[in-house]
Amino acid sequence: xxxxxxxxxxxxxxxxxxxxxxxxxxxxxxxxxxxxxxxxxxxxxxxxxxxxxxxxxxxxxxxxxxxxxxxxxxxxxxxxxxxxxxxxxxxxxxxxxxxxxxxxxxxxx
Amino acid sequence: xxxxxxxxxxxxxxxxxxxxxxxxxxxxxxxxxxxxxxxxxxxxxxxxxxxxxxxxxxxxxxxxxxxxxxxxxxxxxxxxxxxxxxxxxxxxxxxxxxxxxxxxxxxxxxxxxx
Numbered sequence: 001x002x003x004x005x006x007x008x009x010x011x012x013x014x015x016x017x018x019x020x021x022x023x024x025x026x027x028x029x030x031x032x033x034x035x036x037x038x039x040x041x042x043x044x045x046x047x048x049x050x051x052x053x054x055x056x057x058x059x060x061x062x063x064x065x066x067x068x069x070x071x072x073x074x075x076x077x078x079x080x081x082x083x084x085x086x087x088x089x090x091x092x093x094x095x096x097x098x099x100x101x102x103x104x105x106x107x108x109x
Numbered sequence: 110x111x112x113x114x115x116x117x118x119x120x121x122x123x124x125x126x127x128x129x130x131x132x133x134x135x136x137x138x139x140x141x142x143x144x145x146x147x148x149x150x151x152x153x154x155x156x157x158x159x160x161x162x163x164x165x166x167x168x169x170x171x172x173x174x175x176x177x178x179x180x181x182x183x184x185x186x187x188x189x190x191x192x193x194x195x196x197x198x199x200x201x202x203x204x205x206x207x208x209x210x211x212x213x214x215x216x217x218x219x220x221x222x223x
Binding site: 004031033041042043044045048050087089091095096097098099100101102 | 149150151152153154157167199208209210211212213214215216217
């Protein structure tokens with residue numbers, strides 16, 4: 001079966017750094033996506049990794065290790081507006097996205 | 110540019126009734142998707158369309174049907190709603206080509222079936 005695992009919830013402090021992990025087991029791999037979803041809103045695209053390594057985009061970075069079936073999203077200089085759910089998704093051999101249940105990130109002042 | 114719109118925003122429906130959720134995009138994207146999102150579960154693909162005139166089944170297609178008569182519209186129909194179809198429904202679209210082929214989501218429809 002196909003499986004995407006993420007922690008259910010994490011708490012961090014404003015101004016700090018947080019790492020959200022994602023492990024996956026899928027039939028094939030054609031890229032990994034991270035999306036942000038604020039409560040009651042639609043998911044919005046954050047990052048895409050298809051090769052091993054780190055992709056940096058402002059305060060957000062995403063890392064991929066295909067051999068380990070592992071990715072993480074790193075958020076720096078946390079702001080209150082970063083309170084949201086973060087969704088990890090893998091594109092499988094059929095080019096369909098398989099989604100994790102999401103990690104709810106709570107930012108405290 | 111609106112991107113993707115969905116209607117209605119929310120709906121309460123009696124079990125057994127027929128319901129069509131509407132989705133329209135103005136980005137001229139080839140591919141469109143319907144997902145449902147339930148608490149504690151990841152987004153699950155219901156149906157998809159790689160291009161106008163074609164559709165395919167996703168992970169949870171039973172009880173739902175779709176059509177893709179043109180590029181812009183991708184309605185989702187529940188022929189006879191059941192309480193287990195209570196969920197938030199998201200429509201998404203993508204170019205349908207390229208390495209990234211990012212999916213962009215509509216605002217969602219919150220459906221309650223009683």
